[in-house]
Amino acid sequence: MTNDTQAIITILGMALVTYVTRILGFYISDKITRMPPKLEQALKYIPGTIIISIIAPQIVSGGSVTVTASIICTAAALLFRNLVAVMVTGVVYVSILRNLIFI
């Protein structure tokens, strides 16, 4: 029950802050003429650096399997430009190595 309540609070909190991001820039630029340039420049880097920050520790801690899998996924992403194709490539590669070689 507590877990259920926590999950719902988390999801509603996520929903609230996400809606805030959707209206905040609109609301502010509706009120002021221009965003501070430094902030605007920093925000431009945020999406990429967030994703890199998420995956870098995962890739490193997984050792040679995840490092090579990441290189293969990068190549697959550049080649296919398709999310599902990249995901299947990575998952199949990792599961083959873990089942046949490293177990």
Add this chain to the structure above:
Amino acid sequence: MDFTINGFLKGVKSGFPIALGVASYGVVFGVLSRQAGLDADHALLMSAFVFAGASQFVALDMWLTPLPVVTIIITTFVVNMRHILMGAVLTEKFKSLTFPQKYASLFFLVDENWAYSLNAWKKGDNNAALLLGTGFIIFLSWFASTAVGSILGAGHIDPVKWGIDFAFTAIFIFLAIGLWQDKRDLVPWAVAAGVAVLCSHFLPGKWYILCGSISGSITGVLIHDK
């Protein structure tokens, strides 16, 4: 700019191919949500009310016991901060809209319909309801595909043995490549990676995501945007 039912319906219709692409992503989210331990109703609640793919995948990755409630909510905010800039761009287009028209449309703001609508308006379309229409069909697709994925993902398998844990990493590699702007991203991304790896050893939970991202972004501003 107009805001009419015809503009909305045109958005629904022209957003259909985008919605199909989003559906494949939604099925993946549904399957992974079960692997992460979310009930189907929680996954659906998230897709209906949060409706922001990347941040939902990040939340799944952080869905541990005990649930890091505050960390997930803060990280969600940071992952979705790009919306702030995207929304700022819409101000001029939405000038003539009523309050409910503006703030209902913004709920349906995602990367795909934002890019699509800006493109259509640039080419001469004059209907602000286009964003709401494309957003609405993407929303329906995202919700339905989450349900499908959640049903498919209900079986018991060992996620690590079958590489399912790596699915997240693969998804983010794909997203990162889509977000690459030019070679000016190289140093900020390298700093983000280094700081994140370092912080993951010394800080609890998922704070390394915020540390890596903020230090990488500040580095970008310092070296490239004097």
